[in-house]
Amino acid sequence: MEAHGTAIDGSIAVPALLYPDETLLGDQDGVGLYEGNNKAPNHQLGSIHVTSHRLIYIDTIHPRRRSLEFELRRITQTEFYAGFLTSSAKITLFFQPPNTNLGGGSQQDRETTFRWECEICGNVNVYTGLVPPSACQLCGIPRAANKPPQPEATTQPRDIPTSHSSYLSPGHSRSDNAQLACSICTFLNHPSLRNCEMCGTPLPKRTNAPDALGPSRVNKSAPASRPSSPESKENINILKISFRRGGDKAFYATLKTALEAKVWDVVEPQAKAKNRTGIHGLVELRRNEVESTQTNMDTALTDLEALMNQAGEMVALAEEFNRVLMEHEAQRQQLPEDAQFIISSSMARLGLTSPVLATTNATDAKEEGWLEDLAKQLAVVLTGAKGGSGGGLMHARGMIALDEVWGAWNRVRGVSLIPPSTFMQVLPLLSQHTNPPVLTRAFHSNLKVVHTPWYSQREFTPRLLAFLEAAGPKSTVQVAQQESIAVGLIAEMIAAAEQEGRVVRDEESEGMAGKEIKWWPNYFEGYVWDGD
Amino acid sequence: MERRRFETHVTSTGFKLPSIHEFPALFCFQPFSSARSNQEDIWTRLILSYARHRRLFTLCADDAEKPSSDWHEVLSNERIKRKLTGQQVTTLLQTLVSRNQAAYEPPKQLSSVILYWRKPEEWAEVLHSWAVATGQLNTIMTFYEIQNPAIESDLTDIPSGLLRRAITILTKTQRAQFIEGGDGDGVRFFSGN
Numbered sequence: 001m002e003a004h005g006t007a008i009d010g011s012i013a014v015p016a017l018l019y020p021d022e023t024l025l026g027d028q029d030g031v032g033l034y035e036g037n038n039k040a041p042n043h044q045l046g047s048i049h050v051t052s053h054r055l056i057y058i059d060t061i062h063p064r065r066r067s068l069e070f071e072l073r074r075i076t077q078t079e080f081y082a083g084f085l086t087s088s089a090k091i092t093l094f095f096q097p098p099n100t101n102l103g104g105g106s107q108q109d110r111e112t113t114f115r116w117e118c119e120i121c122g123n124v125n126v127y128t129g130l131v132p133p134s135a136c137q138l139c140g141i142p143r144a145a146n147k148p149p150q151p152e153a154t155t156q157p158r159d160i161p162t163s164h165s166s167y168l169s170p171g172h173s174r175s176d177n178a179q180l181a182c183s184i185c186t187f188l189n190h191p192s193l194r195n196c197e198m199c200g201t202p203l204p205k206r207t208n209a210p211d212a213l214g215p216s217r218v219n220k221s222a223p224a225s226r227p228s229s230p231e232s233k234e235n236i237n238i239l240k241i242s243f244r245r246g247g248d249k250a251f252y253a254t255l256k257t258a259l260e261a262k263v264w265d266v267v268e269p270q271a272k273a274k275n276r277t278g279i280h281g282l283v284e285l286r287r288n289e290v291e292s293t294q295t296n297m298d299t300a301l302t303d304l305e306a307l308m309n310q311a312g313e314m315v316a317l318a319e320e321f322n323r324v325l326m327e328h329e330a331q332r333q334q335l336p337e338d339a340q341f342i343i344s345s346s347m348a349r350l351g352l353t354s355p356v357l358a359t360t361n362a363t364d365a366k367e368e369g370w371l372e373d374l375a376k377q378l379a380v381v382l383t384g385a386k387g388g389s390g391g392g393l394m395h396a397r398g399m400i401a402l403d404e405v406w407g408a409w410n411r412v413r414g415v416s417l418i419p420p421s422t423f424m425q426v427l428p429l430l431s432q433h434t435n436p437p438v439l440t441r442a443f444h445s446n447l448k449v450v451h452t453p454w455y456s457q458r459e460f461t462p463r464l465l466a467f468l469e470a471a472g473p474k475s476t477v478q479v480a481q482q483e484s485i486a487v488g489l490i491a492e493m494i495a496a497a498e499q500e501g502r503v504v505r506d507e508e509s510e511g512m513a514g515k516e517i518k519w520w521p522n523y524f525e526g527y528v529w530d531g532d
Numbered sequence: 533m534e535r536r537r538f539e540t541h542v543t544s545t546g547f548k549l550p551s552i553h554e555f556p557a558l559f560c561f562q563p564f565s566s567a568r569s570n571q572e573d574i575w576t577r578l579i580l581s582y583a584r585h586r587r588l589f590t591l592c593a594d595d596a597e598k599p600s601s602d603w604h605e606v607l608s609n610e611r612i613k614r615k616l617t618g619q620q621v622t623t624l625l626q627t628l629v630s631r632n633q634a635a636y637e638p639p640k641q642l643s644s645v646i647l648y649w650r651k652p653e654e655w656a657e658v659l660h661s662w663a664v665a666t667g668q669l670n671t672i673m674t675f676y677e678i679q680n681p682a683i684e685s686d687l688t689d690i691p692s693g694l695l696r697r698a699i700t701i702l703t704k705t706q707r708a709q710f711i712e713g714g715d716g717d718g719v720r721f722f723s724g725n
Contacts, residue, residue: 473556501564504562507560508556522567523538524557524567525570527574529550531540532585
């Protein structure tokens with residue numbers, strides 16, 4: 001029985017036996033245990049509890065001495081026997097041999113239970129999983145500042161020296177326990193500390209002795225030395241649970257679920273355990289931040305430089321591509337007309353015929369010429385290539401908000417993007433390079449647009465008035481349809497006309513969709529009184 | 533769409549509404565000043581001439597909301613489904629007062645005015661000539677006698693506040709004198725010069 005089970009004090013209520021990350025899944029009383037095919041004489045009447053991690057057998061007669069716990073992770077296989085006549089239903093559990101390393105190459109063996117007492121607050125921390133908690137569960141002081149774990153159960157970390165001669169009970173004063181002075185703050189630290197208690201600075205390593213405060217070697221399971229009969233050698237890894245009062249099916253289902261869930265394998269990705277306390281921790285944190293910022297900046301700037309270098313090559317490549325296309329004009333004659341159009345217009349649209357690169361070393365004298373070039377390029381983007389098939393941004397639209405123009409232009413440029421400040425410098429030059437001139441205008445609401453002369457206020461207001469005269473009062477949306485401009489822009493234009501007193505508004509009070517404003521010509525102006 | 537020609541309209545009380553009264557925008561206050569002042573000119577003129585026509589002395593903000601009001605056919609136009617709100621009338625009252633074409637009555641509130649479709653000075657002249665014409669000089673008259681004369685006059689139903697103001701103007705040229713009476717104020721008219 002002791003090969004797999006560990007004695008526990010069953011007089012304690014089962015929920016109190018659970019570890020913090022453990023949950024009770026089910027239980028059944030009136031069970032007995034078999035080792036192999038033989039009844040285990042001391043464990044014939046009790047209750048069995050299955051948790052997310054363990055099976056716990058609580059003996060009814062001698063709960064304190066004869067209760068056992070089994071770890072689910074050691075179970076390799078289960079079988080269910082439904083019972084026949086006087087034979088009770090049984091669940092057979094096959095265990096891995098007790099000395100099999102389950103850690104999967106980890107340095108530490110799968111110790112069943114660690115309890116360690118926090119030196120600061122005295123809280124006894126208990127954990128079962130692979131990864132020990134890095135800090136005391138009560139006061140949050142990192143475990144590094146505490147003693148190394150003191151396993152009280154079956155096995156212990158393997159990298160701990162096993163020499164019994166080095167064992168000293170905790171609290172025993174040692175001959176070589178001279179206190180360690182911190183190199184930074186000179187505080188005399190307890191020799192067992194790794195980091196200074198005051199400022200958190202790592203303490204100089206002790207060279208003279210191995211970690212003398214290693215865990216106690218209370219090894220209850222002794223598989224190698226355990227005398228065993230030949231047949232029990234086979235059966236040592238088999239445990240049967242006999243259900244004398246039923247409940248076997250439900251219990252088996254619960255057990256299966258727990259085994260499949262493998263809660264013990266689910267290790268939460270633990271944040272890199274950092275010592276964040278003390279002055280040392282703060283200094284380190286800050287240094288890490290600075291380092292990462294520096295790294296990010298370096299990377300970003302390198303990328304940018306590489307991009308700049310590539311830009312010229314890309315443009316050259318595109319020009320070359322275009323030239324080759326031109327040379328093959330003859331062959332292209334055979335292409336369908338649509339394809340020809342797409343090729344030629346896409347090149348124009350890309351603005352690659354005369355790309356203007358933003359040069360960082362442009363002098364003031366050059367700057368003016370540079371802005372001129374930019375204006376020419378923008379003109380192409382807006383009105384299409386000269387003598388080409390049109391297709392500029394303003395081909396079908398007479399008025400475009402500035403942000404859209406800026407976005408479209410930079411999308412066309414692709415590389416060497418134009419900042420808004422330069423864009424604003426280019427705009428006044430735009431009208432010189434476009435025919436009909438593309439004008440810039442700021443509305444009352446500070447919305448800025450570029451527009452063709454057709455959409456200047458001087459042209460628009462009479463057109464609007466004529467439209468209203470002819471077709472009656474119209475809403476903003478109706479005017480926008482008539483003028484084929486975005487509603488937001490036409491609203492600004494009408495507002496300007498209203499401000500000039502050329503149109504007046506009429507709010508229809510009860511509309512289905514709230515209030516709608518209809519625009520009228522200003523009949524107040526020049527009205528001659530014709531009433532009483 | 534039709535290009536609507538606005539037309540004058542004669543109401544049931546015989547008042548000829550101007551054609552602009554059919555302009556829907558008249559019932560929506562314009563946000564910009566040039567159109568707005570035109571609009572206010574039209575409204576004040578319309579209100580005063582209608583008041584003169586109906587001999588209405590007061591205008592309240594409530595008049596816009598009540599269909600039974602004397603002002604209903606001016607403050608709303610059911611043919612184009614438009615009407616002024618109480619809020620808009622309050623604004624108009626303010627305009628009238630600021631143009632000295634009305635005075636808040638009672639004072640120190642903003643929702644009701646006495647309309648000056650005749651200025652208090654003009655009312656003073658009307659009052660005096662009425663007194664002369666009906667031979668009331670040198671006799672003491674109560675306000676009630678002036679407001680409810682046996683033969684209907686221009687002064688019939690004139691509000692006491694306005695009457696008092698007109699008499700005050702006459703007292704300045706010694707053509708009238710207030711008489712403090714027990715049961716209501718009185719006045720005595722003099723021929724003057």
